[in-house]
Amino acid sequence: MDDDHCYLAVRSGDARFDGVIFVGVTSTGIYCRPSCPAVAPKRENTVFFPSAAAAQGAGFRACKRCRPDATPGSPEWNARADAVGRAMRMIADGAVDRDGVAGLSAALGYSERQLQRLLTAELGAGPLALARAQRAQTARVLLETTDLSMADTAFAAGFASIRQFNETIREVFARTPTELRARSAHRDGSARLDTVGHPDGGPLAGTISLRLPYRAPCDLGHTFGFLGARAVPGVEEVTPDGYRRVLRLPHGTGIAELAPGDGPGYVRCRLRLEELRDLGTAVQRCRRLLDLDADPQAVAEVLGTDTLVAPLVAAAPGLRSPGHVDPAELAVRAIVGQQVSVAAARTVAGRLVERYGKPLTVPIGGPSGGLTHVFPLVETLAEADPQELPMPRGRARALVALSTALASGDIDLGPGADRDESAERLRALPGIGPWTADYIRMRALGDPDVFLHTDLGVRQALERLGHPGDGHSAATTARAWRPWRSYASHHLWASNSRAAPSPPRTRPRSAHRRTPHPTTKDTR
Known part of the structure; x- marks a missing residue:
């Protein structure tokens, strides 16, 4: 965008560009988001920046009205x-x-x-x-x-x-x-600092409530349903309002409680942290989990013009592609869930948590404590005996091999990972086929352009729409959905849940795959 197009976004108050561009007003010395409710400045009094840091470096101060530093991140x-x-x-x-x-x-x-x-x-x-x-x-x-x-x-x-x-x-x-x-208008008493759970004088526990903004629309119902259906006992659980889980953070452990906001445009987030230094990291990981930095308008502009998936996009506007707070955990769970139902995958993952996870000092979630453990470290799983893991031996060996590669650093799934290189190294491991590697790439690495063309759920949805369900035809059709093929996959999965149940089908076997492709009840 050149400056003239940026100014048009400011004149129209277009919230889609919040966090993408920042406008500095030379006559006042402040910088704003494009949707600032103040009167639009004159064109000759505006300069534009690609980041809040750039505006601050140029000597501009944040607007007290629109709070431009608190915008959703750039997609x-x-x-x-x-x-x-x-x-x-x-x-x-x-x-x-x-x-x-x-x-x-x-x-x-x-x-x-x-x-x-x-x-x-x-x-x-x-x-x-x-x-x-x-x-x-x-x-x-x-x-x-606080x-x-x-x-x-x-x-x-x-x-x-x-x-x-x-x-x-x-x-x-x-x-x-x-x-x-x-002068804060946000101190409503919901945030506090306490030492509950640390009677021995351990690290200070901080409980902080805040809002996580997003670009509307946002189908939070689908996102929380997606996460809740796959919640691992002891680590995650569905709450009456939303969802919560245990976080492993750089300086300690945390609990994140996420729920739809009382109004549009934000998610309510309540964080309980052992170390308040982890606040920024915890917020960013929750945002990645819910895919809150996405631009649903940009996705709809591509998928909404395709005759095949346009009805799905219209039926579920703002559908997100959930990521994860811990890429290593997601990768382990992808292995655990191969060729089993969602319920079975949750059960097996729960057993791993109970046996290899680190117990919380005090369980969270009532007398029984719905949250009890931190998900096992890959270093711990790398040392496990495959014969003692609660899964078939081939899958257990794949899990140990993956954990070893992650623990040694041979495979990087962190936020700075090279996605192509990581996916290639994943596929080189025994027991990890293209579907598993791509699913990890979609959710652990947050790639918005992954299409699982061999997935049975995707194939069933395409056949229901009158499209050939074979992998080659699906992959060819999906080229028109770039760079948002991950969202297309989620729209196809969501259409299955809205459709009437279909009779069980027998899936043909392929003689060329190293690992069986997951069923529709895998850990998507």
């Missing part, structure tokens, strides 16, 4: 597989705060100077500035929703010093931290 970083896209996903996950720019550069295979040049050319800011903008947003959440001391807030948000914290808050929000807290 571009979900789709892009180049170094900049991978870097942005890692920065959002807190890589700079944990490992510094040197660690981020090394993980991407670039020098610090090369990475600085790449990010500055495309985003107008380097990795430190991008991470600083994220820390400022995390600090504001803590200031506005009674945490200023010093604890600074270090929990990832700042290295109180001075750096104070200077950043003043520069970004044009207020001191004390003023920002005093």
